[in-house]
Amino acid sequence: MGGSGLLAATANATKAGARTRRTRAADGDGTPEQIHLTWGENPATSVVVSWASPEPATRPRVRIGQRLIKAEPRPYTDGINGETVWTYHSRIDGLRPGATYAYAVTADNDSDAADPFTATFRTAPHGRAAFRFTSFGDLATPNDGWVLSYGQSAYAVDTVESFQPLFHLLNGDLCYANLNPATQPEVWRDFGNNNQTSAANRPWMPCPGNHEVEFGNGAQGFTSYLTRYTLPDNRVPGFGGHWYSFRIGSVLFVSLDADDVVYQDAAAFVTGPAALTPVPSTGTPAIGPGTSFYIKGYSGGAQTAWLERTLAAGRRDGSVDWIIVQMHQCACSSSATGNGSDLGIRQEWLPLFDRYEVDLVLNGHDHDYERSFPVRGADANVGHEVATGAVVNTLRPRPVTTTDNGVFDTSQGTVHLTLGCGGNDTNLDDYGTDPADGQRQAKVFTRANRPVPTATADVFTRAGADAVEDATWSARRDTSTGYGIAVFDVHPDPEDFGGRTSITVTQYHAVGADPVNPATGAKGAPTPDYTEFETFTLIRPRRG
Numbered sequence: 001m002g003g004s005g006l007l008a009a010t011a012n013a014t015k016a017g018a019r020t021r022r023t024r025a026a027d028g029d030g031t032p033e034q035i036h037l038t039w040g041e042n043p044a045t046s047v048v049v050s051w052a053s054p055e056p057a058t059r060p061r062v063r064i065g066q067r068l069i070k071a072e073p074r075p076y077t078d079g080i081n082g083e084t085v086w087t088y089h090s091r092i093d094g095l096r097p098g099a100t101y102a103y104a105v106t107a108d109n110d111s112d113a114a115d116p117f118t119a120t121f122r123t124a125p126h127g128r129a130a131f132r133f134t135s136f137g138d139l140a141t142p143n144d145g146w147v148l149s150y151g152q153s154a155y156a157v158d159t160v161e162s163f164q165p166l167f168h169l170l171n172g173d174l175c176y177a178n179l180n181p182a183t184q185p186e187v188w189r190d191f192g193n194n195n196q197t198s199a200a201n202r203p204w205m206p207c208p209g210n211h212e213v214e215f216g217n218g219a220q221g222f223t224s225y226l227t228r229y230t231l232p233d234n235r236v237p238g239f240g241g242h243w244y245s246f247r248i249g250s251v252l253f254v255s256l257d258a259d260d261v262v263y264q265d266a267a268a269f270v271t272g273p274a275a276l277t278p279v280p281s282t283g284t285p286a287i288g289p290g291t292s293f294y295i296k297g298y299s300g301g302a303q304t305a306w307l308e309r310t311l312a313a314g315r316r317d318g319s320v321d322w323i324i325v326q327m328h329q330c331a332c333s334s335s336a337t338g339n340g341s342d343l344g345i346r347q348e349w350l351p352l353f354d355r356y357e358v359d360l361v362l363n364g365h366d367h368d369y370e371r372s373f374p375v376r377g378a379d380a381n382v383g384h385e386v387a388t389g390a391v392v393n394t395l396r397p398r399p400v401t402t403t404d405n406g407v408f409d410t411s412q413g414t415v416h417l418t419l420g421c422g423g424n425d426t427n428l429d430d431y432g433t434d435p436a437d438g439q440r441q442a443k444v445f446t447r448a449n450r451p452v453p454t455a456t457a458d459v460f461t462r463a464g465a466d467a468v469e470d471a472t473w474s475a476r477r478d479t480s481t482g483y484g485i486a487v488f489d490v491h492p493d494p495e496d497f498g499g500r501t502s503i504t505v506t507q508y509h510a511v512g513a514d515p516v517n518p519a520t521g522a523k524g525a526p527t528p529d530y531t532e533f534e535t536f537t538l539i540r541p542r543r544g
């Protein structure tokens, strides 16, 4: 069943990709495409099937066993090019835990109605059970006609499938549609059809990154993102889908929108000299050169308050051992060519991660792989301003050990992983070194890098991070490639490590995929070969 589902997924994606936007018949083309799953409110009993169609679908629906589940239509019109996107969402509840289900997606005007798209998925196990998940961010699409897209993104999706995880965490910067502002819906479509190869078979749980923030698409620019995903309810009015949590086995997963707290200005930006001029039907005014969409603080503290409530409840729950946080931007990244770390996360959220003993934080944003030692607390006044050398308080996370022995007790400190290694075309696996002392060095944003004029009239730029620090928290950096996937195996029942519960983490990487490797200068190309880079184990005392 799984095999035929995979074949069907591939065949339908190909057909959908070849189809044009023209009207084929009076009733339009309601053929499902971009099909993907997310967890419902309880991953053991509910999933959501989401998809799009080229034109409005008539009676869009999911069939599962003898049940027919009507889809909720959620169309939107892109605020730049004026195209309407037709998306559909079917919530499937009342499922059995740890069970495999087949489903079909169709509509009355599905051109494949005689043989509709089918696939299978598995619900989360009930109670304290072992499971596997995978993660990366910064995926893009395989259509290298789009800015930042690259062929590795197709191999990355295939690789998720090869590990057969229960689900995948996609850590923001999904497809960079906001770097292709006149064609945002087309970029999302290529992204969705590429992901379908895996995301129709297992939930892909996303968080927003800076490249989900789009001009013309809502108060924070998230309309494209929020319309395509149905995510667990955070019960915070006005911010549904922006952040959420879900529970599987002994693990509480917490997904955040770090755009709300970071200093860095890295979302939609018109560099100039021309304005970005939306089509008249959108009603969106022209966006002038030097305009960026900066949303720090947009929730007015609502997200951090929710985070504290959620972490506190998790640690009160005797059946929760692990708390794993997903967000896009980084508290601990020492990429030299990338963005680096951000003081906003360190100020706003790291004290909560300390207080509630968050075990693991998964990021994207810098297109590489970096692992921190477990960190707790902060060193004050150890950073320096890049421009002047003056001392800056970067709140540098303090490692609780610098012995890299492959086993880390995360009840003592939080491990941060940068996993922006999905598949876009800009590898950032070039890391900082302090020329004065040879130590690892990280760039840190401690203030907003809003647009500033260049020497060319009407052309603007945004500066890089304003501060640096010696990255005493940095444990491992992959210099051989910017591409990979992290695989997590949760072992809830203590087998060794002195009666502690454990998670085995293995990073697989795609050596040779860098367009240009910064360490060797070697020119590479997309590759399907992912080999082991490192394995380590997280341990903590079992609750209950």
Ligand SMILES: [Fe+2]
Pocket (backbone or CB within 6 Å): 173, 209, 210, 211, 328, 364, 365, 366
């Ligand atoms: Fe990013």
